[in-house]
Amino acid sequence: MSHDVSFLDDLDVDGETSTSSGTLESHAADWGTPDGEGVAPDAVVYPESTGDVSRVLAAASDRGVPVTPYAAGTGLEGNAVPVDAGVSLDLSRMDAVRDVRPGDFQMDVEPGVMGSAVDDRAGEDGLWFPPLPSSGDISTIGGMIATDAGGMGTVKYGEVSDWLVRLEVVLADGTIVETGTRAVKSSAGYNLTELVVGSEGTLGVVTEATLELDGRPRQVRGGRAVFETLDDAAAAVTDAVQSGVDVAKLELVDETSARMANAYTGTDLPDAPTVFVEFHADHGVDEEVRYCREVFDAHDPLRFEIAEDGDGMDELWQARRDLAFAIRSYDPDLTPLHPGDVTVPISEYGTIVRYAKRLAAEHDVVVPCFGHAGDGNVHYSVLVDATDADAVERGERVYKQIVEKAIDLGGTSTGEHGVGRGKRQYLERERGPGAVDAMRRVKRALDPDGILNPGKILPED
Amino acid sequence: MSHDVSFLDDLDVDGETSTSSGTLESHAADWGTPDGEGVAPDAVVYPESTGDVSRVLAAASDRGVPVTPYAAGTGLEGNAVPVDAGVSLDLSRMDAVRDVRPGDFQMDVEPGVMGSAVDDRAGEDGLWFPPLPSSGDISTIGGMIATDAGGMGTVKYGEVSDWLVRLEVVLADGTIVETGTRAVKSSAGYNLTELVVGSEGTLGVVTEATLELDGRPRQVRGGRAVFETLDDAAAAVTDAVQSGVDVAKLELVDETSARMANAYTGTDLPDAPTVFVEFHADHGVDEEVRYCREVFDAHDPLRFEIAEDGDGMDELWQARRDLAFAIRSYDPDLTPLHPGDVTVPISEYGTIVRYAKRLAAEHDVVVPCFGHAGDGNVHYSVLVDATDADAVERGERVYKQIVEKAIDLGGTSTGEHGVGRGKRQYLERERGPGAVDAMRRVKRALDPDGILNPGKILPED
Known part of the structure; x- marks a missing residue:
């Protein structure tokens, strides 16, 4: 209308x-x-x-x-x-860095600033913004706050919300509020910062964010391990997390995704399940790498390669880095339905990945799975021939069943991309009618006229 | 009534x-x-x-x-x-541990369980609950959630809210809601978990919490440094944080508090400002201790002692550990007015501590300051002769001025004990009328009859 x-x-x-x-x-x-x-x-x-x-x-x-x-x-x-x-x-166009206070490890930014620009500016003081998603050079801080974005570093550093000290927010009626102070902790009143984070602009519009920064780790190492089967790879991931290996990134790429990445980048990687790892430490990073290798060895990796330097690491990681593009350009006849993510408790990681692969085989669709495995996160696309109505229908069914399975395993329909329109239908199954009603009441209290981003997050009344 | x-x-x-x-x-x-x-x-x-x-x-x-x-x-x-x-x-009496899932690093507990009982139970699986305040053996998880408690470990591990995955909450009308899933991250809908944390039972009653646990650190070292002046001690704290020393605890005790602690425990510590430190690591803890000593050395400590083992550390830390009791029993003629805390940006840490000491001298009251300095946190009491009306009035004025100064420095009136009744009058100065109004709207939306813990957090309408 x-x-x-x-x-x-x-x-x-x-x-x-x-x-x-x-x-x-x-x-x-x-x-x-x-x-x-x-x-x-x-x-x-x-x-x-x-x-x-x-x-x-x-x-x-x-x-x-x-x-x-x-x-x-x-x-x-x-x-x-x-x-x-x-x-x-x-x-x-509201993309300014308004203030940097390196002594407090804080930076005040406008919402339109790109994530990578924040990280670059922090770097001038030897600092960085640890939860930055890998999409940081194409997406804004405001968008990351709106969806409570996470990324590869979440397994060690948490999500964007864990690195926000305060927000300046404009409410629906135009009132400008500050949701916190510049102290690193406060228990004064309701946590409006966290209420607004992840609310996708439905409760207010963020106009400034005070980000927490951190010192860059003194030691960084990284590499990858290739496994014979997806079961081995998933078990290695779960085992690493449960054994307390201190990884900064722990990514799984299944054989379907590996095939696409290899086709795209022309690397010599086998089309086999691969786990990408990165370690950050101030001391003893090599001991952590050794510990990880020990844990992985119990799952018989075909290879375990750790780079000697940053360039080497970039090379080893290339297949993972280019994956989103590789999937998009894999086959001109195949269209990805709803790329997105689900996240499950780490103990259910193998279950959800196996379930997705089994469904793909049963319904004859292509389902590359990858993601921030250390968090229990799976990104997947269902690729179908968009001109084949039956294939599209099968694809939609597979997509839906994976989301529902993740919820039934105690997980979430969306680990880091928000609900938007795409995941509204799952919110009640995931959180129950009481929680959805409570969200609706909060929404009405802060936006009584319902002008802010209507039709998102909450299912139809 | x-x-x-x-x-x-x-x-x-x-x-x-x-x-x-x-x-x-x-x-x-x-x-x-x-x-x-x-x-x-x-x-x-x-x-x-x-x-x-x-x-x-x-x-x-x-x-x-x-x-x-x-x-x-x-x-x-x-x-x-x-x-x-x-x-x-x-x-x-709702103090059960309902479920432990060590493979997911999670435990479901009822709100009446004592913090130390959670930590003990986690220990059976080699895990612990890192944000546990030092009051963990006398306070419950429910109370910690209600106030979003922090403690000595917050400088490294964050607050209690950072270790909550989901809550079961009963709303004012009796509806039972779940605020999250068992996945470690989710961006599905509004963050009701964080909204309820720190709301002191004014928005709902927590009946179950899913806590995140972590593997116990493999290396722990600790000790203390004594400084000639409070300025030196505060500067050492700020410098350690700003230099990125990876401390797990970083506590300052001023000379007034040191005198009380020494009188109480009979230790041989000089009545001088003391900084207590603890380090947790999986590797290289001694390198971190060395780095800290290097930073502290620039501020001419009178002593810097690191214990060789756990018993030695307990001995070095005794004065800090017993401090709350030492202050209470210091002088039978002096009564502490409103023990509590404020928290400021770390760059203002020296400013707030110096301000408190200057006010104490000007108004002739006794003000011991101590606290989780690494967070910019100051715990203080104003001790006065309760039978002397003028002293009480001066004490109240000093107390109030310290809170207001903390707010004016960009900090908070309460870092970890909540607002309750005691800090209501400061909320609007700290957050502004717009934010307080937004909180009030959320309160009305979830508790329209205003039955839940009335008269707390929000100032009189």
């Missing part, structure tokens, strides 16, 4: 407003929006300040016009794409 | 209900309630199951009767003490 957005012309806002069809169209999809399913906004506003955001939201609230925050558009669940037109609030 | 609690007799609840005056009186105070200020409940209920809690809350909601959760009564801000009588919901 189209909305009257002419009120934007009368607002005292510095940022540009665009209604050009190209701009509207470019805000009608993210990486996870199937072709033709995106809804274009009626206008795109590019705020340049917290005040701009406040004025747009206050006016939209008064008029009941939906506002959907947007930035890089790299979400996988339609998180930043309107379902009911209205205003797309594109925060990509 | 007294409430009619006769409805409790008709409830199908397994747990005991008591209205004996001794029981009511014992629930009218916590460690932070000044004599004579506690309000006794009309009844104390000891639920034995989640169902019991649900039935009590549903009935109390129907009748608008306040319910104040209680357990060990060790809170410092009146958190668990009624302001308006009603029901005291004493969770101390």
Whole structure:
């Protein structure tokens, strides 16, 4: 449904407003929006300040016009794409680093700054932003906060939310609030920071985040192990976690993904399940590598290679790094349905991966699985011939059954990409009706007119 | 105001209900309630199951009767003490460990279990609960969740909230909800876990918590450094944090506290500012100790002692460990006003400690300062002759000015003991009216009848 957005012309806002069809169209999809399913906004506003955001939201609230925050558009669940037109609030021009306090290991940034820019700036003081996802050079801090993103480093360093000290947030009615202080801990009142993190712009719009940084580890080593079977690889992962190997990254790539990666990068890796590892330490990194090898050896790896230096590590890791692109370009006749992730307790890691592979075989679809195995995380795509209606239907069924299985194993339908539109239907199965109702009450309390990113996270009432 | 609690007799609840005056009186105070200020409940209920809690809350909601959760009564801000009588919901008999899953590093516990019991049980599998406060043997997990407790280990391991995977919570109307899954990460919906943590029973009653555990560190070393001046000691602390020394505990004790501790324990420690340190590592702990000594050496410590073994460490740490008791028993003529804590950004650590000492001198009151310095945390008491009205007034003024200074330095009025009644007046100064209003809206959404622990956290409307 189209909305009257002419009120934007009368607002005292510095940022540009665009209604050009190209701009509207470019805000009608993210990486996870199937072709033709995106809804274009009626206008795109590019705020340049917290005040701009406040004025747009206050006016939209008064008029009941939906506002959907947007930035890089790299979400996988339609998180930043309107379902009911209205205003797309594109925060990509609010990309300043407002303050750096290296003595407090803190940096205040605007939401549109790219993750890699944060890390680069931190590096000038010998610091880094440990939870940065591997998509950090194409996605913004605001998007990472909106989905409570995680990544390869989560197994050691936690998620983005674990590295946030405070947020400046504009609520639906335009009120600007600060959700925390600059102290590293506080137990003063309700944790609004964590309430807003992962809420995908449905409770408020983040206009500034105080990030915690850390000193860069003095020692980094990394490499990979190739296993004969997926069972061996999954068991090695679980065993490493349960034995307390201190890994900074622990990634599994199944044989399907390995085949795609090898085709794409032309590496000499066998098309076999591979576990990529990285270790960070200030002391004794080699002892940790030895301990990991010992644990892996019980699962008979075909190879276990650790690089001598950073270039060597880059080479060993290339297949993992390029995987997202490799899957996309593997076979022009195959389209990936809903790339996304599920996450299960680590003790169920082998179960979920085996289940996915068995379903793929049973339903004759291609399902590459990979991901941040150390967290119990599985990224998977179901690849089908999009012109074959039966294949698409089988693919959708496989996709759904994997999500449901993850939930039934005590896991989650989405470990790090949020709910958006794509995972709404699973929220009640995962959390139960009482928790969903509590979320709905919180939503109504903070956004009574329902203008903020409607149609996301919460299932239809 | 007294409430009619006769409805409790008709409830199908397994747990005991008591209205004996001794029981009511014992629930009218916590460690932070000044004599004579506690309000006794009309009844104390000891639920034995989640169902019991649900039935009590549903009935109390129907009748608008306040319910104040209680357990060990060790809170410092009146958190668990009624302001308006009603029901005291004493969770101390719900103290079971419901499940342990060592392969997932997880344990499901009821809220009344003591912190030390959790740690002991984890130890049977070679695991531990890293954020356990030093009060772990006298306080419950439920209380730690209610206040988002931290402690000595927070500098390395974070707070209790960082080690929670999911909660089972009973809402005001009796609905039982689960706030998370058993996966270590999830971005499905709003973070109800973190919303409930630190909410002091004002949003719901926690009936089960899934805790994350970790492998015990293979190497532990510890000791202490004595400095000539408080400035030197504070600078050493700040410098250690800013240099990235990987400490597991980093505690400062000022000369006033040192004098009290020495009088109490009879140690040979000089009455001088002392920094206590502990290091945990799997490898290279001695290198980390050396690095710390190097950093400390720039601030001319009078001594730097590291123990050779655990017993030696216990001996070196004794003065710090016994400090709370030492302060209480220091001088029978002096009463501590409101023991509690503030926390500031680490770069302001010296500023807040110097400010507290200067105020103490100016106003002629005794102010021992100590605490988890590595977090920027300061615990302080203002000791005054309670029979001297002028001294009490000066003491109250000093107490208040230290809290306000912490807030003005970008810090928080309460790092780890919650708001309760004691810190309500500071919440708006710390977070601003917009954030307080947002908290109030969340409170109303989840507890529309306002029965859950009224009069806490949020300032008067």
